[in-house]
Amino acid sequence: MAIGTWKRRDALRLAAAAALGLPAAAQAQGGRSVARLIVPYAPGGTTDVTARLLSSRIAEGLGQTWVIENRSGANGAIGAQEVARSAPDGLNLLYSNEVHLVLKFVQRGVPFDALADFTPIARTVRIPYVLVGGANHIRQPDAKALLAAVKQDPNRFSFAGSTLGSVGQLGAAALGQKLGAEFTIVAYRGSGPAVNDLVSGAVSLMFAPLGAVQPLIEGGQLKAFAVTATERVPLLPEAPTMVELGYPDMVFEGWTGIWGPRGLPAEKVAAVHDATAKALRDDEVVQRLAALGCTPILESSGDFARLTEKEQARNGEIAKAAGIRPE
Template sequence: MNTLLFLRATALLAAAAIAAPAFAQDAYPAKPIVYVVPNAPGGSGDVIARTLSGLLSRDLGVPVVIENKAGATGVIGAQFVARSKPDGYTLLVSSTGPMAVVPGLRSDLPYDANDAFLPVIKIAESHTVLVVPAAKPWHSVKEIVQAAKAAPGTMSFASGGNGTVLHLQGELFKLKTSIDMVHVPYKGDAPAVTDLLAGQVSMMFVPTQSVAPQVQAGLLRVIATTSSKRLPSMPDVPTMAEAGVPDFAGDAWFGAYVPAKTPASVVVRLNAAFNKILKDPTVIDRLQKLGLTVAGGDAASLMTAQRADMKRWAEVIKAANVHMSE
């Protein structure tokens, strides 16, 4: 081969090498995608993933397989995704907890929530309400605060577990109103609601979907919502701000993530697919029945929410001296 032909061949090989990664990215996806849920089957995150997986598979043209990797308050599943190959074939659907709360509770977290992942999209928001047993005399936040100040340490609030968003909302309520209440943690929302109905605890911050039947039956009374604005399903229920506790907005959310260093083109493709299916009427209806509001939008909005909640809950954790071992 003469020098001219050699140089031409070398140039062609170099161009092919440069084009190969771009072609591979343009062909995404080309194989099944694993959608990791860091919780046990049946929870909100699991139901969300299964609601979206079929339509996501149809839009992307490849199977989307759900894998539940529960444990350690969502850390095990999140860690698995963080350590996965950043090629867009391993996704995480996470709630606020593993990404914005646990980082403030654990100094030994095996991943940096801000650096180990790339946000894809905020999928939905979960609305929380403050409820009391219907047999209790309180009908407003003001009356609860007055009762708590009249008998410090005698009232209590339940949560589905220590270090959960619901627990921290209770602690935030105490800090904002300067009242003294006892925190009673349970292993999940269901047993907490059971004791709330029995009057064993005074109040609870809880997702709307967890108490909708009891509220409709007149067994529980909704005092306020932690949302920034009133809920369409409960137009007569004031926000915490309207009830006299400003800067309390703190709805939980669910978002989709991929490992850090995943190609930007892959993130854009996934974001477009999610946004498309989140407009599907069946998806909207299904999520609304779970007490969720569809979010959607660009990837940056999820990271903005995550960083804001990280800061908010870290401040509450420090001020209330919350520890995972409680």
């Protein structure tokens, strides 16, 4: 649109949004409202990538413009806190992951209640996790031999976690409980640094998000031993599940989802949920998610709410049994 045809109300919206720090290109278009989707992590990770893949389609279904804001820090707590403090008007939403439900068990001073201060709207994608080790450093040929070695001499092995409260940290803690072994678990500031140390041999093993390690598995730098899904993962057909290996409780998956602040009206929850479900049925979206090793989650908002309660309770039990305390 040429500058001379802008209406005064559009200019006022742009000025107001600019004062809030929103990019000018994303401001009100044709009277659309502008909503913020806060991703509490730095750009580039699976959470951020899936948010960007889905947000424009969800916004289109709602007749809105969505602006993604990366508010990283404190393992996701900074961005989540901003949403928790916002008005329940549907214009400030959180796109985060399963770590949101673990924070209070691993981190001091979390400034919100992950259940009471948020309204679950929709989970979006499942993220399979795989037990991997550096191909040049782990000599065991398969998962059975590896787990036997870990049990026999746990001091030889250390585990990486992408962050405090990550699936990597909880999975390693749970495995230690199953094996009756104690080993070092190192929490990193993201999957990237953890994977770098894994390849170099600075750390031995990791329950890692598949999207972060698949290229390195294909390139031969990492070896995949097992997955923590309920079924084998199509991208890693040779890797058995931990269930197959005799550990039925070792089912851990990453996932992402959308929350609103506490008190978000039911009609707004339903609108965002339905637009999200529509986006997750889009063939192109499904194909692009598959390339990341992710699959869509199609469930109700009620199912999401029940899962958050169940998963937080399990996380607390694992952390307590493993002696994990808030840092």
